[in-house]
Amino acid sequence: MNAWTVIVAAGLGSYLFRLSMIVLFDRITMPARLQRATGLVAPAAFAAMAAAGVAAACGGLGITQAAAPLAAVAAAVIAVLRTGSPQAAILAGMPALWIATALLPS
């Protein structure tokens, strides 16, 4: 399977999810526990991909070089906690990354 096939397969599966209850069970009530689990997918997925993404960005770098992405993450976390806005992560994190990369020895 190449990238194109993967994207088509994910798209087809997503469309079947969208159609599923409309076609099959238009009177069904989803169990409460399944509804709760559904609501937890996004935060769990965001956290897992964020942790893996940051680790990948730091992987193979020396301690001083890895400090730049970690400083960006720290700035992002502080910005989101202070503002409550998830968009603040990029607005604070990217400038922090650029500044730290410029200041830290390569």
Next chain:
Amino acid sequence: MVPWLAGIVPFGLVIGVSAAQADIPALAGWLTGPLIYAGSSQLATIGMLSAGAAPVAVVAVALVINVRLIFYSARMARPWRGTPWWWRLAAAYLLVDPSVAVGLDGYRRLGRGRGHAHYLGGAVLLWVCWLAAIGAGVTAGAGLPAWLHLQFVIPLYLVGQAISRLADPAPRRAIFAAAAVALLALSAPLQLGIALAIAAGIAAGLTARPAGSAQSIHPLQPSTEVPR
């Protein structure tokens, strides 16, 4: 729908830039828009394909993230009962967080007849803006210099989404557990650590008491969720 657009356009730009920077054809990255049409799942697909993950793992993670669409499908089944099949097939394709929220509001205020038009109008507007934003991101991202480190936009975006959900106990447990398992499973083959971490996060979140947090984790109330 207009207030939603202010949130989804920057997100679409981020996905487009990510697609341009990823190690996959830019057109393939853009096609995640019309084919998958759910931002978080698109980001995961682009990121995992770029990282060389196993195709089956990529599809599995994309679908796990989109499993909430089944819930949305159930929510819209009742107002759409009795409509022509072609209409349901088209309307279902446009189901995503903002279109469901706007559609349900329309059915509540306007009734079924005008509610259908309200849903379809808002959903089509959202779809056009979403694809245009991704396209603009792909175009701009391909020409941006490497020193900008734009590949770090995705992790920062995800950090922002995760941190903004820490207020409620269930998502908080899910977030910490998923992040911990993702780090512990970094060496797992084929990027399967991500799927494992998501499962662990959901399991941890379900151990939290539902009382008082049920509203906040309702799939239709993801205050920061834009087409995903």
